[in-house]
Amino acid sequence: MSPPKRRVRRGVEDARQRILETAEAHLAADGPAGVKVQRIARELGITDAGVNHHFGSREALLEALLRFCGRRFVEELRAEVAARGEAPFDAGQAARLLLDFYGRRGTGRLAMWLMLSGWEPQGSGMLEPLVDWAWRSALLATRRDCQKLVAVLSAVTLSQALSRDAILRSVGLDGVDEADFLDWVARLAASPRP
Template structure:
């Protein structure tokens, strides 16, 4: 309950809104009750970031389960990643990073990469294409992850730097979806990438 309340406050007002007193008031407990579970505000914020990671993993499993029923469409993956960071988790990760906290975990998207690579190999074998190497998929997914994680923080500024306005955000997400589709499509006999 505490982390759900903190997550709502984060989405509404960013990391500054996630104060022990505000979280306690949101669920009707004392500040001491929140501190009992998390120790300090910093530990609450770190737990909240891990909570966000767990939410993302659950969402990714939903996406992966949908992929078992047919061809992979990476659109839901891109949208799931974007949605989490748009809910304040990008700003939270940056704030914690600035305070010296470092994520020691790894492999959040390993299963996604494995599934995309397996699908690419299967699809390319069926139509006579050369599948992409696993590293090409890793690099594409890492670039995508970096882009959607920084989108809520810097997306408008990056778009303005090349003459695009805020309305281009959705087109940029669609562009990432197409880049991922192109990567997993492999290469034809000419060596040029193609899409499904």
């Protein structure tokens, strides 16, 4: 165990940003259980009370962390979609972006953890950049259908991030490559319907 860092005073916004960035790293590495006030405080050279001063409680920190991760993801998503310019919608790429967000970054587990504790998400439209990309590509007949497509991709990738290969194994698909499965789902979900 490393010794605690020397305590440092920071401005309110700087302190909140550093706390959230540190919490985000722990979330990605260890899931929601790894986001501990004491651990974050020790790493940043502040007191536990200092972390709680900015967020009120661990639960409030976790909620703020989910919003923080979501905002960062939306920024990255917008940049990714913009970089593709007029390229047609790629449902497989969209699924991989979502799986990275829900899985590797730990946000899927955090969202489920909070919802199972009684938290209810507020707001909507986080995945609109993907909807816009699909709609610009005239992939489906209506924007509403594009929204449904992105909702399906989101549900599948969230489920995959939470269960890893358990769902695939439950139907006897042992050893199936996750990327191949997601590409198959993406092709199926994005096929035009009459």
